Amino acid sequence: MAEQGEEKLIEVARHIARTLGRTDTMADDILQIFSNFDGRFSREKLAAERRSDGSSSDEHPPPSDSSIDRRVRSLDRQISRFLNSDRSIWSDSTDAADFLVAVDALVACVRGVDQLAPGDRPVADSTDDLLHQCMLRMEDEFRSLIENPYGASPYDPRPGFYSDGEDSDGDEDLIPVAPPLTDYDFIIDALPSGSVADLHEIAKRMVGAGFGRECAHAYGLARRDFLEESVSRLGIRHRDAAGAGGDEVQTAPWPALEDEICRWVKAVNVAFRILFPSERRLCLRVFSGLSAIADLSFAEACRGPALQLLRFAEAIASGSRSPERLFRVVDMYETLRDVIPELDGLFSDQYSAFLSAEAVTVREKLGKAIRGIFTELENLIRRDPAKAAVPGGGLHPITRYVMNYLRAACSSRETLEEVMDEDGVGTAASLGRPSSPLASQIAWILEVLQGNLESKAKIYREPALCCIFLMNNGRYMMQKVRDSSDLAILIGEEWMRRQAARERQWAAEYQKITWSKVTAVLRIDGGPPPPTPPAMCERLKVFDVYLEETCRARAAWIITDDSLRAELRAASSAIVLPAYRRFLAVYREKNVRHSPQEVEARISELFEGSRKP
Known part of the structure; x- marks a missing residue:
């Protein structure tokens, strides 16, 4: 019974609308009042019912230009109350629905205007103007829904992985940095589902009305702010395109850049693995069924933040080739190398594909920078001056620096192999050991270092001390190669054999000069007559003087490697003691200044240098 009563009420209302509307304008107004109450009272519904009732088209002809004009004026009155409101239309769901219905009707009028005679411009102009005002308001509403999805203003983006840390007391220079992440396999829902649904409805209308690019631009501006704020919260200070690739980065002190690179590595992983994929998902939801606009909106939102990250890396790659920068540049190279495979799917459309290509280009520039750093290391060794002799013929700082540098660098051996093998073809095996561009580069650096050390050895006036210096530094080089499996693999056994042969040569030269x-x-000559006791006594005195002079002169000399020191002492004893014992056996004098044991003890005190009290 209730349903039958409602139908009768609706029929009466329709009859009132048809009979009391003495003019089309009055009928439109009455219908608009009823349609606000119930959508079944719209003019289009009544026209459809009249057609279904069998009414002829001659009796109800299609709307004329005057009827469209009246319809537009009616819509203008209805829409104006929304356009003139200072309150967000989408703050009230009923207002939002009514506004969308009115916009749909206006779009339908626009299509009707397109069928009018070309000379009827007043109707077309008024319709276009009203539509344009609607689109501007929808653009504002669209942007507001993105920036203030919860009604807060201004919007404070708070993805789950952020941590603001301690209160900064209003200091804007302090950047809250997010904690480390190990799992990047999740998506951020930056907007609530209700806001996404509202945005989708607005986007459909704007695209349908031919304002798709404006909608994409509004989305891009709003979401770009969110992404830039997100990157900032990861510890990356915003720089414009010129600053990120220009003097600001180039002239910054390296310790400050080093800290920023550490944050950059984290930011790139979060941005390219979480933020941008989440943004792609949001675009697909907001612009569902509007793939071209979704791609454009995504590109507009991500272009700026992505380029900011890439431009910083590019500036680092274009900067100084100082060897100290190698390890951070390698970190940047590895970070981009690892995320690039994911970018091919993320930035696959016509609007954002250039970002994937740009990431590849920046990675290549970082690789070039790494190769340049190794070249600069070689130049640094060549330029290292022989200012003063190292006391006691000990280890030179350049040797310690270069060998520890190479050892640390080889902890990233696979990456350096990839970077050095620029053509991706490697180098044929040579000298019976595996070879590669990296191996050749390091072997050459060691040769340059060896040449530099030999030049420095010439500073010493005593040839024996020159040999000590070369043995100390040569042994250190071999020991560092042995201690690093990666460095040993790269250098190979052939280099070790050559270096050991050099050391034996230096040792033999030292023993010859010294003893x-x-x-x-x-x-003692083998033939008679044997030396007379006085002559032997005199020679023994000379031996005692030479032994004392030799030990005293070498008191400050040092052998830094324990095993090398023991080897040289043993070799010296093996040269001196047998000859001394034979001499004493012939001399047969018991009252000598130095017994064989005492001579051996004096030799065992050699090469302690400053460590001896």
């Missing part, structure tokens, strides 16, 4: 004069005094 030849001493042992010459102890030489």
Whole structure:
């Protein structure tokens, strides 16, 4: 019974609308009042019912230009109350629905205007103007829904992985940095589902009315602010395109840039693995069924933040080739290399594909920078001056620096192999060991270092001390290669054999220079007559003087490697003691200044340098 009563009421209302509307304008107004109450009272519904009732088209002809004009004026009155309101239309769901219905009707009028005679411009102009005002308001509403989805103003983006840390007491220079992430496999829902649905309805109307690019631009501006704020919260200070690639980065002190690079590595992973994929998902939801506009909106939102990150890396790649920068540049190279495969799917449309290509280009520039750093290391070794001799023939700082540098660098051996093998073809095996561009580069650096050390050895006036210096530094080089499996693989056994041969040569030269004069005094000719006791006594005195002079002169000399020190002492004893014992056996004098044990003890005190009290 209730349903039958409602139908009768509706029929009466329709009859009132048809009979009391003495003019089309009055009928439109009455219908508008009823349609606000119930959508079944719209003029289009009544016209459809009249057609279904069998009314002829001649009796009800299609709307004329005057009827469209009246319809537009009616819509203008209805829409104006929304356009003139200072309150957000979407703050009230009923207002939002009514506004969308009115916009739909206006779009339908626009299509009707397109069928009018070309000379009827007043109707067309008024319709276009009203539509344009609607689109401007919808654009504002669209942007407001994105920026203030919860009704807060201004919007404070708070994705789940952010941590503001301690209160900064209003200091805007303090950047809240997010904690480390190990799992990037999740999506951020930056907007509530209700806001996404409202945005979708607005987007459909704007695209349908031919304002798709304006809608995409509004989306891009609003979401770009969110993404830039998100990147900032990851510890990356915003720079414009010129600043990120220009003097600001180039002239910044390296410690400050080093800290920023550490944050950059984290920011790139979060941005390209979480933020931008989440943004792509949001675009697909807001612009569902509008793929071209979704792609354009995504590109507009992500272009700025993505380029900001890439331009910073590009500025670092274009900067100084100082060897100290290698390890952070390698971190940047590895970070981009690892995210690039995911970018091919993320930035796959016509509007954002250039971002994927740009990431590849920046990675290549970082690789070039790494190769340049190794070249600069070589130049640094060549330029290192021989200012003063290292006391006691000890380890030179350049040797320690270069070997520890190479050892640390080889912890990223696979990445450096990839970077050095620019053509991706490698190098054929040579000298019976695996070879590669990286291996060749490091081997060459070691050769340059060895040449530099040999030049520095010439500073020493005593040839024996020159040999000590070369042995100290050569042994250190070999030991560092042995201690690093990666460095040992790259250098190979052939280099170790050559270096060991050099060391034996230096040791033999040292023994010859040091002990030849001493042992010459102890030489006993095999043929008669044997030396007379006075002559032997005199030679023994000369031996004692030479031994004392040799030990005293070498008191400040040092062998830094324990095993090398023991080897040189043993070799010296093996040269001196047998000759001394033979001499004493012939001399047969018990009252000598130095017993063989005492000579051996003196030799065992050699090469302690400043460590001896």
